[in-house]
Amino acid sequence: MAASRIDIVATRLIAGGAAMLASSVLADSGLEHYRGSFANPTMVLPLGSAALSIAVNARRSGKPESGGSEAPTISHVASTAVGLIGLGFHVYNVTKRPGGLTFTNLFYGAPVGAPASLVLSGMLGGIADRLSKGEEELGPIGLTSGRAVGGVVSVGILGTVGEAALLHFRGAYHDPFMWLPVTLPPIAAISLGRDVIEDTVRPATTVLLAATAVVGILGVGFHAYGVARNMGGFRNWRQNILAGPPIPAPPAFTGLAIAGLGALLLMKARR
Amino acid sequence: MPSEFQAEPRAINGRAPDVFTPDGWVPMRGHADDKEVDFLIVGTGAGGGTLACKLAEAGFSVVAMDAGPYWRPLQDFASDETEQQKLYWTDERIVDGDNPITMGANNSGKSVGGSTVHFAMVSLRMRPEHFATRTKLGYGVDWPICWEEMWKYYDEVEKTLKIAGPVRYPWGPKRGRYPMRAHPMNAAAEYLARGAEALGIDWTETPIATLSAPHGKAHPCVYRGFCVTGCSTNAKQSVLVSWLPRALKAGAEIRDLSMVGRIETKNGRCTGVHYVREGEWRFQRARHVVVAGYAIETPRLLLNSASDAFPDGLANSSGLVGKNLMVQLNQAAWGQVADEVRSYKGPPSLAISEHWNYADMGKDYFGGWSYMSQGPLPISWAKTLAGGHGLWGQALIDEMARNNHSVGLKMVGEVLPDERNRVTLADETDQYGLRIPRITFSHSENDKAMMNHAVDFMDRSLAATGATERWKEMSDTCHLNGTARMGNDPATSVVDADCRSWDIPNLWVCDGSVFPTVGGVNPSLTIQAVACRTADRIKALAARGEL
Ligand SMILES: Cc1cc2nc3c(=O)[nH]c(=O)nc-3n(C[C@H](O)[C@H](O)[C@H](O)COP(=O)(O)OP(=O)(O)OC[C@H]3O[C@@H](n4cnc5c(N)ncnc54)[C@H](O)[C@@H]3O)c2cc1C
Numbered sequence A: 001m002a003a004s005r006i007d008i009v010a011t012r013l014i015a016g017g018a019a020m021l022a023s024s025v026l027a028d029s030g031l032e033h034y035r036g037s038f039a040n041p042t043m044v045l046p047l048g049s050a051a052l053s054i055a056v057n058a059r060r061s062g063k064p065e066s067g068g069s070e071a072p073t074i075s076h077v078a079s080t081a082v083g084l085i086g087l088g089f090h091v092y093n094v095t096k097r098p099g100g101l102t103f104t105n106l107f108y109g110a111p112v113g114a115p116a117s118l119v120l121s122g123m124l125g126g127i128a129d130r131l132s133k134g135e136e137e138l139g140p141i142g143l144t145s146g147r148a149v150g151g152v153v154s155v156g157i158l159g160t161v162g163e164a165a166l167l168h169f170r171g172a173y174h175d176p177f178m179w180l181p182v183t184l185p186p187i188a189a190i191s192l193g194r195d196v197i198e199d200t201v202r203p204a205t206t207v208l209l210a211a212t213a214v215v216g217i218l219g220v221g222f223h224a225y226g227v228a229r230n231m232g233g234f235r236n237w238r239q240n241i242l243a244g245p246p247i248p249a250p251p252a253f254t255g256l257a258i259a260g261l262g263a264l265l266l267m268k269a270r271r
Numbered sequence B: 001m002p003s004e005f006q007a008e009p010r011a012i013n014g015r016a017p018d019v020f021t022p023d024g025w026v027p028m029r030g031h032a033d034d035k036e037v038d039f040l041i042v043g044t045g046a047g048g049g050t051l052a053c054k055l056a057e058a059g060f061s062v063v064a065m066d067a068g069p070y071w072r073p074l075q076d077f078a079s080d081e082t083e084q085q086k087l088y089w090t091d092e093r094i095v096d097g098d099n100p101i102t103m104g105a106n107n108s109g110k111s112v113g114g115s116t117v118h119f120a121m122v123s124l125r126m127r128p129e130h131f132a133t134r135t136k137l138g139y140g141v142d143w144p145i146c147w148e149e150m151w152k153y154y155d156e157v158e159k160t161l162k163i164a165g166p167v168r169y170p171w172g173p174k175r176g177r178y179p180m181r182a183h184p185m186n187a188a189a190e191y192l193a194r195g196a197e198a199l200g201i202d203w204t205e206t207p208i209a210t211l212s213a214p215h216g217k218a219h220p221c222v223y224r225g226f227c228v229t230g231c232s233t234n235a236k237q238s239v240l241v242s243w244l245p246r247a248l249k250a251g252a253e254i255r256d257l258s259m260v261g262r263i264e265t266k267n268g269r270c271t272g273v274h275y276v277r278e279g280e281w282r283f284q285r286a287r288h289v290v291v292a293g294y295a296i297e298t299p300r301l302l303l304n305s306a307s308d309a310f311p312d313g314l315a316n317s318s319g320l321v322g323k324n325l326m327v328q329l330n331q332a333a334w335g336q337v338a339d340e341v342r343s344y345k346g347p348p349s350l351a352i353s354e355h356w357n358y359a360d361m362g363k364d365y366f367g368g369w370s371y372m373s374q375g376p377l378p379i380s381w382a383k384t385l386a387g388g389h390g391l392w393g394q395a396l397i398d399e400m401a402r403n404n405h406s407v408g409l410k411m412v413g414e415v416l417p418d419e420r421n422r423v424t425l426a427d428e429t430d431q432y433g434l435r436i437p438r439i440t441f442s443h444s445e446n447d448k449a450m451m452n453h454a455v456d457f458m459d460r461s462l463a464a465t466g467a468t469e470r471w472k473e474m475s476d477t478c479h480l481n482g483t484a485r486m487g488n489d490p491a492t493s494v495v496d497a498d499c500r501s502w503d504i505p506n507l508w509v510c511d512g513s514v515f516p517t518v519g520g521v522n523p524s525l526t527i528q529a530v531a532c533r534t535a536d537r538i539k540a541l542a543a544r545g546e547l
């Protein structure tokens, strides 16, 4: 079946979102694992798989109808697997600290949410891949209705909100704008989740997802300001980029929201 | 030797240094010597600085004098232990008794902001029962203020200082959330935690007065660990960067490099103070005088102000000025571990156990103590090894080379009030011609029993974490308090619960001197809470026309 124009745009958005998410993971894990001096050699894995994921998803987003090679599939499986393994390592890193599962260990141990982003990027990339090849199902799950993607995005946004909520709590919400990513995106995620369950598309969801995408971009600016407030500001960037809030983290919201808009297109088209 | 430090006053001609900008200034209201100000405060540390802010904000005219300089930490503080000796009060003093106290670095500062400029930032609340040890626990004396009231003021101080503390505090009544989250623990703190877990007692991240997130123009902590030599990032919420900028904004005048030598009295009331600035003795008129010079200088000034009407010194009808000096015990256990600890990284005391402040069973002594992880800087570590461990020559050099693997725990222990421990005046005089203090101190049997228990316990904690070559440092002391105690009875105390002297209605004492007992926690949070309460009481008394 030849893909409709809408399907093509949706595939672009989903792959583009996955690429954005992978970019956030690459930059963030690059910085954080550099700070951790790559103490464990496996700490390079997310960098490799995120880089690959950016490449294949960007290509897919640019040329949604190029079918073919096995490379994308390998990349998406690798992202998902590396993300899951990372999740295990990060949970271990947190719980082995004195006190175990305490707030301080969650604040300063390896972030549990970060590898999950890589899993999400792998899943979204995999779905975009199949859609572009005209495959309508993944096992028992139908893909073309957009509901599966919508579900992944909704859960993904909620997870990212959890991570932002934890880390902004660590920062004691010292700036009122720190409330933004823990108030707006959850509403978007819930609205999207409701649309997925009821198989309807509310106009509000589109607006909320677009706003979430914007929040992710604004976050980069806010985090840069946060870095500047450390001793020495950007003159001391080599230390402060690591000490301040992670500049590459907020666009994870943008990536997810863009993929969510792709899901809405598919859902609309099937109605 | 430290470099030639600031010799000229900076807070003059209508402006004071802006602590948040290199070479910056903020406007400051000036007061003429011959104009009677509402409150003249001697000392701008934990007690005086806090009170200056609160009284100025309440609309009183305030002049606060400090013998020390007005620093701008961003440009004046070096990451150098020797240079930073410029922060300590090192004027001549005589120490005696069975256990003469080492004065200077570890207990007294001479700067605008007082000792908090180089304090270790540990910000603890006293256990509720420790405000009424006589009735609740059978020793010491009761405070004239109930713990519920003190805890209300702790809230205020913690909010102001943006204390970074744990989400849940394991001991005592429920408290509100700390304004900022705890800092990450360094390896030294993890050793405390693992030891406490092995011995089956609670531990937690220490609530400390350094920012874990930016606040205004102050940067968050950078974890380099120069805290006890002064913090050059302004992360540390000393009085200098927290209360005093507010005080200036509210119209207070801070007079740096101004040493008060004598309080003048006439017809049973204070009329002002004699002070030296720029080599010249001057007289500032005042309606009220507040002494907040720390537990040694406060009684010294009161005693040095003796007159025909008050031959034993001011506020001294009870004979208690200078008596009941309480030092806090600061013994430690140290050891060596296989992994690199680098305990000097980050603020020195990031983990704490207050278990033995709250547990009353299993003790053969009165009083409480807490213990914290440690992070001595190199010179102070060398002094500890030489003085406390008896190492010298090659042995000292070898031990210093293993510094990255040293780990230790140190107590803050309660000493009970004892009139034989006291500050009196020696016949010798200082550079201003003022009689210097003689500080007499001897440990009691109770102190010794507490030290032994604490050091053994800390040693067991280290052993449980695999530390070897362990040794005990038995000689150290820290914070001083208690030489002008507050109480309900003029016969047994120097000031009342409002810090107002019983003898002279317009003379007040507002610093660590007023503590009837000290508990097993570092005192600065309590001193600031008392100052906040005093300000509220002064407002209330003024409103009733009772000032
Ligand atoms: C190294 C160190 C670490 C510490 N760590 C902690 C900690 O972690 N937690 C904690 O709670 N406490 C700590 N403390 C203790 C705490 O700093 C003091 O208890 C507290 O600052 C005392 O407050 P104060 O108002 O009594 O006196 P100070 O803060 O010492 O202020 C007194 C001021 O008065 C001035 N002054 C005295 N006499 C005169 C005079 N005649 N004329 C003019 N000025 C005068 C002095 O120059 C000084 O600036 C520490 C202290 C030191 C030295």
Ligand code: SF4
Pocket (backbone or CB within 6 Å): B210, B220, B221, B222, B223, B224, B225, B226, B227, B228, B230, B231, B232, B233, B234, B235, B236, B346, B347
């Ligand atoms: S470790 Fe933090 S509080 Fe201590 S001196 Fe450095 S910045 Fe200041």
